Amino acid sequence: MIGTSRPSTLGSVLILDRATYDGIVAHAKRDHPDEACGVVAGPEGSDRPERLVEMVNAAGSPTFYEFDSTDLLRLYQEMDARDEEPVVVYHSHTATEAYPSRTDIGLAMEPRAHYVLVGTGEHGNNEGPVEFRSYRIVDGAVTEEEITVVDSLSVSPTTPSTRPGAPDAR
Amino acid sequence: MPVEVRIPTILRTYTDDQKSVQASGSSLSALIDDLEANHPGLKDRLIEGGDLRRFVNVYVNDEDVRFLGGLEAPLTDGDQVVVLPAVAGG
Numbered sequence: 001m002i003g004t005s006r007p008s009t010l011g012s013v014l015i016l017d018r019a020t021y022d023g024i025v026a027h028a029k030r031d032h033p034d035e036a037c038g039v040v041a042g043p044e045g046s047d048r049p050e051r052l053v054e055m056v057n058a059a060g061s062p063t064f065y066e067f068d069s070t071d072l073l074r075l076y077q078e079m080d081a082r083d084e085e086p087v088v089v090y091h092s093h094t095a096t097e098a099y100p101s102r103t104d105i106g107l108a109m110e111p112r113a114h115y116v117l118v119g120t121g122e123h124g125n126n127e128g129p130v131e132f133r134s135y136r137i138v139d140g141a142v143t144e145e146e147i148t149v150v151d152s153l154s155v156s157p158t159t160p161s162t163r164p165g166a167p168d169a170r
Numbered sequence: 171m172p173v174e175v176r177i178p179t180i181l182r183t184y185t186d187d188q189k190s191v192q193a194s195g196s197s198l199s200a201l202i203d204d205l206e207a208n209h210p211g212l213k214d215r216l217i218e219g220g221d222l223r224r225f226v227n228v229y230v231n232d233e234d235v236r237f238l239g240g241l242e243a244p245l246t247d248g249d250q251v252v253v254l255p256a257v258a259g260g
Contacts, residue, residue, distance in 0.1 A: 072256070086257075103259050
């Protein structure tokens with residue numbers, strides 16, 4: 001794990017189920033060379049990314065992403081109605097490292113979210129590994145965190161049946 | 171003339187963690203001034219150089235205020251205003 005100065009209220013690891021992980025990777029590959037973006041919603045305060053919501057990149061750009069304004073409202077209204085929050089906010093970098101850009105850091109407005117970056121630069125739309133990394137971005141400070149991919153999220157969030165490695169998670 | 175204003179997580183430090191607050195004003199601009207009077211600091215997070223910040227979205231009754239006249243968007247009793255930071259980056 002990189003960094004330990006994060007407030008203890010934040011998880012130090014992102015635990016994702018395999019289907020969600022695969023879904024994010026597939027979305028990023030499909031939209032390459034444009035940036036793909038979306039969220040994984042989960043019950044408020046649970047830190048459980050349960051519901052993958054692919055969003056349209058209204059910027060339609062290889063160097064920028066932005067949720068469409070109307071889609072954004074609909075998404076937050078839906079999460080509100082379900083007592084959810086964006087546990088993960090993800091987007092792809094299609095030519096650069098999967099590390100938050102200055103713009104990403106400046107515009108990160110969900111201090112409780114895991115910011116996932118997928119790098120599709122190497123294989124583009126094709127089969128092959130991607131960079132898949134997760135960060136906390138709070139008040140301009142970036143802290144990378146571990147990712148654990150599990151077959152399914154455990155029923156009890158306190159005892160996750162984690163699987164070490166997740167070899168393609170980096 | 172009360173209007174319900176939904177406050178996003180990141181701005182709830184200005185509203186004692188309240189998800190929504192009441193404010194009044196006959197336009198969005200007046201409403202924001204009223205918000206500022208009760209929640210100092212909030213205005214600066216919404217407005218820059220006399221206009222709405224580029225990466226802050228404000229909706230009146232589910233319509234983006236950019237299509238309703240921006241800061242001059244009219245408000246009436248019972249309207250609902252939602253503030254949402256853009257989800258965007260590079």
